[in-house]
Amino acid sequence: MKAAVFEETGRLSVQDKPVPSLNPGDALIKVDLCGICASDLAALNGDITDYSPPVVMGHELAGVIVESRHPDVKVGEKVTVNPMLSCGDCDSCRADLDKYCSNIEGIGHDIDGGYAEYLRMPKHGIDTGKLITVPDTISPEELIFLEPLGCCINAMRETILDRSVAILGAGPIGLMFTQLSKKAELQTFVLEPLAHRRSAADEVGVDATFDITAEQVETFIEKTDGGVDTVISATVNNQRAIDLAFKLVRRGGCVNFFGLAPGGQELRINLEHFHYMGHKLMASWAFSRWSLNESRQMLIDDEIKLKPLLTDRFPIEGIIEGFENARKQGGVKSVLVGE
Ligand SMILES: [Zn+2]
Numbered sequence: 001m002k003a004a005v006f007e008e009t010g011r012l013s014v015q016d017k018p019v020p021s022l023n024p025g026d027a028l029i030k031v032d033l034c035g036i037c038a039s040d041l042a043a044l045n046g047d048i049t050d051y052s053p054p055v056v057m058g059h060e061l062a063g064v065i066v067e068s069r070h071p072d073v074k075v076g077e078k079v080t081v082n083p084m085l086s087c088g089d090c091d092s093c094r095a096d097l098d099k100y101c102s103n104i105e106g107i108g109h110d111i112d113g114g115y116a117e118y119l120r121m122p123k124h125g126i127d128t129g130k131l132i133t134v135p136d137t138i139s140p141e142e143l144i145f146l147e148p149l150g151c152c153i154n155a156m157r158e159t160i161l162d163r164s165v166a167i168l169g170a171g172p173i174g175l176m177f178t179q180l181s182k183k184a185e186l187q188t189f190v191l192e193p194l195a196h197r198r199s200a201a202d203e204v205g206v207d208a209t210f211d212i213t214a215e216q217v218e219t220f221i222e223k224t225d226g227g228v229d230t231v232i233s234a235t236v237n238n239q240r241a242i243d244l245a246f247k248l249v250r251r252g253g254c255v256n257f258f259g260l261a262p263g264g265q266e267l268r269i270n271l272e273h274f275h276y277m278g279h280k281l282m283a284s285w286a287f288s289r290w291s292l293n294e295s296r297q298m299l300i301d302d303e304i305k306l307k308p309l310l311t312d313r314f315p316i317e318g319i320i321e322g323f324e325n326a327r328k329q330g331g332v333k334s335v336l337v338g339e
């Protein structure tokens with residue numbers, strides 16, 4: 001089978017690999033689609049280090065069980081995964097904070113993931129509930145968003161919200177935040193430099209979009225009477241995004257630095273100024289079992305528009321092109337097609 005292997009920083013290659021063989025209790029997933037995630041781009045770039053190459057990347061997958069050696073898993077079931085395989089037993093795991101488990105194995109991070117025609121779901125992952133089945137009514141095009149939507153739902157629960165929200169970036173994550181924010185009946189704005197992404201935000205029902213030019217930011221601040229209650233940064237948190245977030249938030253408001261940051265990026269603040277501005281600064285990352293379950297239910301109930309998000313498809317052999325497209329923010333979401 002074809003698989004895209006993250007070999008080391010800066011090196012991603014398409015390889016011919018044997019279809020994974022199963023141990024007792026494992027299941028084999030045939031991949032229909034796998035989303036290209038910003039964290040994969042950042043790992044290849046060397047900006048983040050929670051990957052163990054060489055590994056087949058890909059953790060936002062939609063597939064079908066084609067072989068099962070587990071009594072609870074049936075051939076033909078539509079599945080995705082909770083890609084954080086953890087011990088299931090420590091204090092973190094018991095608190096639904098699997099991401100802080102000290103025995104974590106990430107699908108597409110540490111063990112082979114979905115940028116391939118097939119992947120093996122280990123028994124341990126199935127036993128700890130990390131194989132997620134969905135009804136046939138959910139298309140692969142929707143299913144690949146179950147994990148990233150779960151990250152957004154988790155962040156929405158953690159963020160201090162009041163009446164108005166500004167979302168930085170109208171990539172797939174920003175567009176999911178936009179919809180969750182509207183669902184929560186908050187006044188919702190998106191700031192995004194690319195016109196095609198601003199129109200995608202309009203399509204999913206944002207109240208207003210703004211470019212990030214100085215002029216547009218001025219207009220935003222006037223329109224919102226000094227800024228919004230909450231800023232969620234769903235973009236790469238470089239210095240420009242950080243500065244923008246602080247311009248958009250009102251005194252006493254909350255900023256959630258959800259997006260990843262370039263390697264070495266620091267958050268420098270004047271503490272006295274920060275104190276009297278009364279800002280609430282925070283970060284959210286990943287998902288919980290609870291938020292993935294909520295996300296699954298939202299897909300089943302068809303409560304979120306995902307079609308405008310999936311714009312660009314690439315074969316596994318075209319992964320370099322796919323990554324390039326995602327990096328230059330062509331379209332909204334780029335995906336790999338499993339065969
Ligand atoms: Zn992801």
Ligand SMILES: [Zn+2]
Nearest residue numbers: 087090093101
């Ligand atoms: Zn654990």
